[in-house]
Amino acid sequence: MKYHFNEIEEKWQKYWAENQTFKAKNQSDKPKYYVLDMFPYPSGAGLHVGHPLGYIASDIYARYKRHKGFNVLHPQGYDSFGLPAEQYAIQTGQHPAVTTEENIKTYRRQLDQIGFSFDWSREVRTSDPNYYKWTQWIFIQLFNSWYNRVSDKAESIDTLIAIFASEGNAKVNAECDDDVEVFTAENWNSYSSEGQQEILLKYRLTYLAETEVNWCPALGTVLANDEIVNGVSERGGHPVIRKKMTQWSMRISAYAERLLQGLNTIDWTDSLKESQRNWIGKSVGASVTFNVKGHDAKIDVFTTRPDTIFGVSFMTLAPEHELVSQIATDEQIDEVNAYREATAKRSERDRMADVKTISGAFTGAYAEHPFTKAPLPIWIGDYVLAGYGTGAVMSVPCGDQRDYDFANHFNIAIPNIFEGIDISEEAFGDKDNTVITNSDFLNGLKYKKAVKTAIYELEKLGQGEGKTNYRLRDAVFSRQRYWGEPFPVYYIKGMPQMIDAKHLPITLPEVEKYLPTETGEPPLGNAMVWAWDTTTHTVVDNSKINDTSVFPLELNTMPGWAGSSQYFNRYMDPENDDEIFSRDAINYWQQVDLYIGGSEHATGHLLYSRFWQKFMFDLGLVPHDEFAKKLINQGMILGTSAFVYRVEDQNKFLSKGIIGNENVLPIHVDVSFVNSSDELDIDAFKNWRPEFKNAEFTLENGVYKVGRDVEKMSKSKYNVVNPDKIVEDYGADSLRLYEMFLGPLEQYKPWNTAGITGVHSFLKKLWKLYNDDNGLKITEAVATKDNLKTLHKTIKKVAEDIENFSFNTSVSTFMIACNELTAQKCTSKEILEPLLILISPYAPHIAEELWSQLGHSESISTADFPIFDASHLVESTKNYPISFNGKMRFTLELSLDLSKDDIEAAVMADEKTIVQLQGREPKKVIVVPGKIVNIVG
């Protein structure tokens, strides 16, 4: 019988689906294990060979864990809200739900043909109302919570209201807006309901506030910081400007310290943890208050170097700083305004690109040094960012290069406070190797002591205190889009009200157009039925709005990360209509044991999810405040693009090797037109596009050679390789093995279809090990010593590889085992049966087929992983004399229960001692004459 992979794979995929082989139960005698993939956004282009890489790895691990006796949860779903479906809808009028459904079908077909062991009965889709009901529910929980710094966790807003009503807010230590005023219990009780709501909004974990946001005019929406790359939008690369808008925000900053500390408790990659640490951006220092001369105004600054307080010679404010217009003098106001306008016009990108040019303006005002009372000129400059710290700095030119350059440029004094340091050329930024001088009470102190002393003195003066600052900003949660979760929010007199959770979900309304309205409202402004009736608790026609019982609903929708911030918990109990998940389900599955996904989500999804998980932990909903114990970043599979070279202004193409001094333009050409020797199929190319129909080619050695380059796989680069084709030609098992064989999981590596013949011929050889022309050739023959050795070294290596996620090397191990057993003419069932179990996580279809041929009626996935027996690896005693540097050296490979002392004694007695074999694991003893150097193993 021949290896008909297409038939075999179809057969077993059908079998798995019909028998629900991989359905996980929410209780079991077995230990649980939760393996999760980052769920995909179902794009219209379908999957390319790069997408399944992580899924294959997690599938291998999940199948391995099943063999190892675990009850494995391995679900999959779709992150199905998002921009592309909406933009397609804008262009075509097609409802995003329709395109999304189509795309999901394609994805599902493509995923199924690779043979994943997903439990599809637990599928979730973020755009499904039964799912986003719970996204809305969490939003309501966040709205109804505040962050108590004393207990260091989120608490119900009711506890805060009780405190306000009994003692006011003076003693409350909460994470809240900066501008809350102090009030007493009497004040509170005298406020109107709206007044109270307005105050509470400043404390809630999700709040409505006028914030400066990243506005992308081309996309017509705001973006979170992590959605902006190099000053342009991550999607589409459109310019982004700063704009003030009223938006929902998430008070993630309340969790900054816990998000930072939590990193120490989870097994995630160092680079990813480092990214999150940088994003959170903790810095320890002090806040210092400077009085402005002749004004009531005070300037608060944050500094990490309070020890350099006597080196301050001026102040710099961000141009956008709110004090600027107040304090600028009449003489300077024109210059100041001109400068502010000039910087406002510059886009984020310009400002980032142009960091070398020093610019600024003098406000004419002076601040007062807290200790010396000396006047300090107040400048504005765009090197100070409005969005970081307080948007103002105390400038210490001798200790900070930017302040130094600014002072130099505008001829401001540069006092030196570092003993014996020359600052005539540049600032001195090193904090550890000097002593402070010219600094009154700090004279003679070193950095650490000076910082403490400075903070102590500032506190005594009431003009400063020790402070920790975080770069992490609150996350904007409103998007001016159609295809996202609607907020469960309506407005009474402009104040947001939550819809009671029992009336969820609030489903997306139908709209005629997916664009913003003519008045600039978000797309939901086009909806005709989008008002909340508080008597019937239903969404009703807008015309019924009367501001007594029917009110307008929120027009924004939630951002892409809303739906992905809790999906991993929902998989535990996805059908539950009464709760987000049952207590039993979460207590059973606890948290994700292994999460595999791309590192591009480091500061987005992975940070927001940790935030929501911690919040849900505070509410007592989940047993762990980290959602994923271990996380692995799979690398990306890159495409190998091909180029043809067109002579400038002509329809002539030069083969790669003969390009001389001509000006040629490289053009991406579809990789399917090129063979493995980089030769172009000229006819296919000519038929590709009309403009190439009459193209002329200059060949080398009779062929046209293309150029090659490794790039990200993308439609526009014509380097996409479709897994459908690979599965058709070589089978899913070959695809799975080859993706693993390509290299280490975490690494970025180029795809090269040519190499797949290696793993494919391995599968054919494997098949032949079990079958010949007469059918199955397995016998009950007793395994030979060599057979057993091959099997057990394979068991050992494969188990180690899977535990270490070194899937690439196990593929080699299988090939070696297969070759060895073929050479040994092994037909023994005793060997070949366990071998199948080893291979089945990697190549499940062929393993299932051969397994059933061996007479099993149950799926191979129910089989136990073979047990490793080291005794089969034991060699007869060997004694290798190796000449080294004129000395004799021995490497004894042995297996023994002898202690190190026994070996030592034996070797010391006689250099050529042969130690009798007695035990299990082989050991290697490195010996030089008279001395044991090392015992390995």
Place this chain on the structure above:
RNA sequence: GCUGAAGUGGUGGAAUUGGUAGACACGUUGGACUUAAAAUCCAAUGUCCAUUAGGACGUACGGGUUCAAGUCCCGUCUUCAGUACCA
């Protein structure tokens, strides 16, 4: 600039973590089978010297530790990724 990862044949990559560098695969070359091609199988394949036997060199570069270094230490260079006027 800072942070992190990495640098091994023509190529993708192994190397039990200090113990025979280049496993395994692709590619290339030669051979077998075939009318022929495909498929399959066999052999060779780090570089240099040598007819052979064999020898020398070799893991980005320069030093060091060690009986022993791709692996550890110091310095230099290069590449990739993230981040960036963060006070």
